[in-house]
Amino acid sequence: QVQLVESGGGLVQPGGSLRLSCAASGSIFRIHAMAWYRQAPGNQRELVAGITSGSSAKYADSVSGRFTISRDNARNQVFLQMNSLKPEDTAVYYCNARLDYLSAYGRIDDDNVWGQGTQVTVAS
Numbered sequence: 001q002v003q004l005v006e007s008g009g010g011l012v013q014p015g016g017s018l019r020l021s022c023a024a025s026g027s028i029f030r031i032h033a034m035a036w037y038r039q040a041p042g043n044q045r046e047l048v049a050g051i052t053s054g055s056s057a058k059y060a061d062s063v064s065g066r067f068t069i070s071r072d073n074a075r076n077q078v079f080l081q082m083n084s085l086k087p088e089d090t091a092v093y094y095c096n097a098r099l100d101y102l103s104a105y106g107r108i109d110d111d112n113v114w115g116q117g118t119q120v121t122v123a124s
Contacts, residue, residue: 022097
């Protein structure tokens with residue numbers, strides 16, 4: 001019913017920057033909170049940053065001051081600007097959205113949707 005598609009990952013040197021984008025599509029009625037998570041090999045998935053529909057943001061301590069989350073409600077998009085990247089930021093980054101959508105039965109249902117992930121590698 002609803003898909004999240006991330007883009008913008010890649011290889012960057014320490015100290016560099018990347019901007020991740022995530023676009024939601026489908027029978028969306030309303031998107032509530034959106035967030036970015038990441039998972040490094042051998043680690044659990046962790047919250048990087050989250051943003052409410054009113055654009056109130058929160059960050060993991062490890063990225064506060066370096067990463068900025070933002071969203072475009074009109075286009076159902078969320079972004080993550082990552083500056084001063086460190087090797088320990090290397091992970092697969094996943095977009096997440098809590099939303100209401102129009103189901104095949106014609107009613108409004110809620111869901112917690114994940115993107116497929118995009119690899120971010122920070123190395124010299």
